[in-house]
Amino acid sequence: MERLKTFIMTTLLVSFLTLSSFAIRIVIYFAKNKEFFMLESWQVPAVILLGLLTAISTTCLLFTKDTEHVKWNARIAWHFVICGILVMVFGKLFGWYEGIAGAVTMFVNYVVVYALVWIGNFFLTKKDERQINKALDDIRDEE
Amino acid sequence: MKVVFNSISKNEKESAVINAAELTDSIKMAISLLENGEAAIVGYKDGEKCSLSVSRIYYIESVDDKSFVYTKNDCYEVRYKLYELEDTLDRRFLRVSKSMICNIRKIRSVKAAENARMKATLLNDETIMISRNYVKDLKKRLGL
Numbered sequence: 200m201e202r203l204k205t206f207i208m209t210t211l212l213v214s215f216l217t218l219s220s221f222a223i224r225i226v227i228y229f230a231k232n233k234e235f236f237m238l239e240s241w242q243v244p245a246v247i248l249l250g251l252l253t254a255i256s257t258t259c260l261l262f263t264k265d266t267e268h269v270k271w272n273a274r275i276a277w278h279f280v281i282c283g284i285l286v287m288v289f290g291k292l293f294g295w296y297e298g299i300a301g302a303v304t305m306f307v308n309y310v311v312v313y314a315l316v317w318i319g320n321f322f323l324t325k326k327d328e329r330q331i332n333k334a335l336d337d338i339r340d341e342e
Numbered sequence: 343m344k345v346v347f348n349s350i351s352k353n354e355k356e357s358a359v360i361n362a363a364e365l366t367d368s369i370k371m372a373i374s375l376l377e378n379g380e381a382a383i384v385g386y387k388d389g390e391k392c393s394l395s396v397s398r399i400y401y402i403e404s405v406d407d408k409s410f411v412y413t414k415n416d417c418y419e420v421r422y423k424l425y426e427l428e429d430t431l432d433r434r435f436l437r438v439s440k441s442m443i444c445n446i447r448k449i450r451s452v453k454a455a456e457n458a459r460m461k462a463t464l465l466n467d468e469t470i471m472i473s474r475n476y477v478k479d480l481k482k483r484l485g486l
Binding site: 201261262271321324325327328330331332334335338339340 | 397446447448449450451452453454456457458460465474475477480481484485486
């Protein structure tokens with residue numbers, strides 16, 4: 200159940216972030232050219248498919264029960280590489296970037312978003328840690 | 343077991359009678375709770391039987407279908423399944439992984455670990471891991 204929840208949440212998060220990046224690009228394009236460009240209708244299913252594939256990678260690599268089988272850092276590295284490949288391949292197939300400069304920009308965006316997700320996650324976990332320790336202070340037996 | 347409660351006046355002496363076919367470990371636990379105000383479970387160390395008051399327990403671990411109770415410095419085997427203990431023990435005890443129940447009052451501190459788990463350091467400096475799914479239960483138990 201927990202894994203299914205993670206799977207759905209990751210699909211939604213990746214789809215949302217990718218569509219958000221399109222929205223930002225549309226706004227930037229409008230600021231430069233004073234006109235909108237419209238997304239093709241098949242772009243939305245492509246974004247959802249990317250969300251599904253990254254969710255499969257996330258659920259299989261980061262949310263498995265057997266945590267000792269492959270070291271955690273190696274799992275993160277694999278996750279980063281697989282999701283990066285998925286983003287770049289989808290970008291190429293569906294025309295989300297053009298040329299080497301576009302590919303580099305897309306990859307940099309991916310790295311920044313990936314890092315932000317982990318940094319956000321780190322601070323949320325630290326917040327949990329502080330809250331739990333504070334609550335434990337009130338109930339702890341004497342040593 | 344059928345339980346009968348008889349209300350008595352304050353100046354009468356309180357007493358309890360248990361009618362049972364044999365003195366089981368569960369009954370011993372109940373007797374300890376009534377006599378000492380605290381539950382105890384029966385543990386075995388080097389083949390010798392001993393009564394362990396629940397407040398001494400740091401954590402209980404299941405290894406190869408056997409359950410072991412860990413106190414500050416000792417380890418005892420108990421003849422209960424982990425799920426039986428989980429049902430019997432009070433709210434100080436919380437399942438922290440598939441194979442472990444921990445006395446949360448014996449946790450000195452927790453530290454975030456990989457895979458959204460928490461590493462808990464106990465009052466006797468031992469460390470145990472709290473699985474991702476059970477971190478939520480710990481927060482809930484602590485009212486967070």
